[in-house]
Amino acid sequence: MPESDLQAALAEFPHFHSLPRELLARLATGCRFVRLGAGEVLFTQGEPVLGFYMVRSGAIQLHRSTPDGRDQILQTVVPGRTFAEAAVLSMKRMPASARALSDGTVVVEVCAANFLPLFREDSRLSAAMVVSLSMWLHSLVERIEELQIDSAPARLARYLLRLPSSEKDGRVTLELPMAKKDLAAQLAIAPETLSRLLRRWQDDGVLEARGRELAILDERVLTAIADREDAEA
Amino acid sequence: MPESDLQAALAEFPHFHSLPRELLARLATGCRFVRLGAGEVLFTQGEPVLGFYMVRSGAIQLHRSTPDGRDQILQTVVPGRTFAEAAVLSMKRMPASARALSDGTVVVEVCAANFLPLFREDSRLSAAMVVSLSMWLHSLVERIEELQIDSAPARLARYLLRLPSSEKDGRVTLELPMAKKDLAAQLAIAPETLSRLLRRWQDDGVLEARGRELAILDERVLTAIADREDAEA
DNA sequence: CGTCATATTGATGGGCATCAATATATGTGG
DNA sequence: CCACATATATTGATGCCCATCAATATGACG
Numbered sequence: 001m002p003e004s005d006l007q008a009a010l011a012e013f014p015h016f017h018s019l020p021r022e023l024l025a026r027l028a029t030g031c032r033f034v035r036l037g038a039g040e041v042l043f044t045q046g047e048p049v050l051g052f053y054m055v056r057s058g059a060i061q062l063h064r065s066t067p068d069g070r071d072q073i074l075q076t077v078v079p080g081r082t083f084a085e086a087a088v089l090s091m092k093r094m095p096a097s098a099r100a101l102s103d104g105t106v107v108v109e110v111c112a113a114n115f116l117p118l119f120r121e122d123s124r125l126s127a128a129m130v131v132s133l134s135m136w137l138h139s140l141v142e143r144i145e146e147l148q149i150d151s152a153p154a155r156l157a158r159y160l161l162r163l164p165s166s167e168k169d170g171r172v173t174l175e176l177p178m179a180k181k182d183l184a185a186q187l188a189i190a191p192e193t194l195s196r197l198l199r200r201w202q203d204d205g206v207l208e209a210r211g212r213e214l215a216i217l218d219e220r221v222l223t224a225i226a227d228r229e230d231a232e233a
Numbered sequence: 234m235p236e237s238d239l240q241a242a243l244a245e246f247p248h249f250h251s252l253p254r255e256l257l258a259r260l261a262t263g264c265r266f267v268r269l270g271a272g273e274v275l276f277t278q279g280e281p282v283l284g285f286y287m288v289r290s291g292a293i294q295l296h297r298s299t300p301d302g303r304d305q306i307l308q309t310v311v312p313g314r315t316f317a318e319a320a321v322l323s324m325k326r327m328p329a330s331a332r333a334l335s336d337g338t339v340v341v342e343v344c345a346a347n348f349l350p351l352f353r354e355d356s357r358l359s360a361a362m363v364v365s366l367s368m369w370l371h372s373l374v375e376r377i378e379e380l381q382i383d384s385a386p387a388r389l390a391r392y393l394l395r396l397p398s399s400e401k402d403g404r405v406t407l408e409l410p411m412a413k414k415d416l417a418a419q420l421a422i423a424p425e426t427l428s429r430l431l432r433r434w435q436d437d438g439v440l441e442a443r444g445r446e447l448a449i450l451d452e453r454v455l456t457a458i459a460d461r462e463d464a465e466a
Numbered sequence: 467c468g469t470c471a472t473a474t475t476g477a478t479g480g481g482c483a484t485c486a487a488t489a490t491a492t493g494t495g496g
Numbered sequence: 497c498c499a500c501a502t503a504t505a506t507t508g509a510t511g512c513c514c515a516t517c518a519a520t521a522t523g524a525c526g
Contacts, residue, residue, distance in 0.1 A: 072381045090367040126359040133366040134323040140373040147380035148305045195474050
């Protein structure tokens with residue numbers, strides 16, 4: 001029964017929606033939905049590669065363990081994006097671990113065993129994969145840019161400005177897509193620093209915060225901070 | 234006359250050397266060698282994409298300009314590696330700038346206009362591109378790991394340990410592939426800090442340095458520093 | 467309502483950038 | 497080939513940002 005659902009789900013993804021229905025159907029055969037609760041682990045670094053994934057809802061965090069046991073965040077994958085394609089295409093084992101960031105996270109698993117033959121035989125599929133790999137490259141480059149900014153305020157401001165925002169009765173509002181501790185980890189700053197920055201900006205009237213809901217009051221100040229790289233309110 | 238040279242040069246690259254000769258010949262038609270002096274610019278961020286490139290000798294540094302005029306280093310591309318494939322495959326304009334790091338840098342330019350039709354028609358080529366994109370993903374992930382290490386000593390130690398080294402009369406020696414200021418930029422630390430670290434490690438008998446030539450005397454200490462992330466000699 | 471994770475706020479110290487000055491290296495023209 | 501000019505490296509002094517430790521507050525959830 002989930003057969004056709006799966007096919008529809010696959011078609012929702014930007015780089016697959018141009019594929020002919022017949023191909024999608026064959027692709028769907030090796031797929032399944034995976035539902036995860038907050039913090040639940042999808043796969044772990046070093047495991048054999050079973051397939052690649054697409055996020056439908058919630059969010060997946062890719063991370064690696066360092067030799068001293070800490071945990072580095074590679075990227076947070078949001079709905080509409082895929083991950084682990086490179087692992088399927090050119091590695092035996094997962095180079096990173098993946099866990100769900102929120103409850104109700106749903107991903108589509110595309111099984112490698114079914115996918116690889118199709119990939120080799122149909123050039124439209126390889127073109128699609130090239131697109132998704134390119135998207136990944138782009139997002140990693142953005143990540144590198146983020147990390148090279150070594151001032152915490154600039155990193156946070158830049159992050160906030162790039163977040164999808166909506167206009168609600170004249171105010172630009174946005175919602176943090178993850179817990180503040182996770183956001184802090186992603187930005188490579190201490191959670192305490194994140195707290196302090198938000199507080200200072202509130203005191204200065206740059207924004208308002210209630211939980212994960214933020215309202216940007218003065219976008220120009222934020223932009224200036226993001227561009228300065230050294231910054232201060 | 235460089236026709237056959239070009240074909241040979243293409244074949245030297247890992248993900249192309251399995252391609253049939255006939256295909257390589259057609260590919261070579263749209264290629265040319267580009268020779269660059271130290272600091273010379275190959276292309277600039279925002280320019281139209283002419284093609285992608287492979288480094289034969291020397292080194293190419295990819296960098297982007299930030300809004301405030303500084304310059305962030307994305308990656309240093311060493312011989313045997315390609316770059317700008319993603320730009321050719323899915324963008325109109327170069328997302329970054331490229332310049333030669335040393336005199337006598339030679340790259341092969343693969344012209345997009347000749348390449349793209351071949352790419353679409355021959356699935357072996359798209360498989361090859363998938364491999365090279367995957368290599369890029371891998372190297373960017375390493376770069377992110379590097380940058381997430383926020384202690385300067387750990388970043389430097391890690392970098393040195395990953396550098397190709399040679400054993401000369403019982404001593405492990407290596408050569409920095411670029412000027413120290415460029416290395417400092419790549420590691421996102423101040424040149425002064427780089428100097429001081431090398432001095433301290435020399436004083437502590439961990440290594441010896443003369444210009445860009447380094448001899449590792451105590452690899453275990455370096456490894457410990459690289460793994461600690463906070464570090465101290 | 468109690469328990470646990472997450473968030474906030476305060477106090478402290480260290481690492482590294484920054485500024486400044488000298489030394490060395492690199493390269494140029496006379 | 498040497499002297500000059502410029503880029504790169506080293507070394508020193510200073511200050512600030514942010515991580516860390518510690519303690520309390522708030523929130524989530526059974």
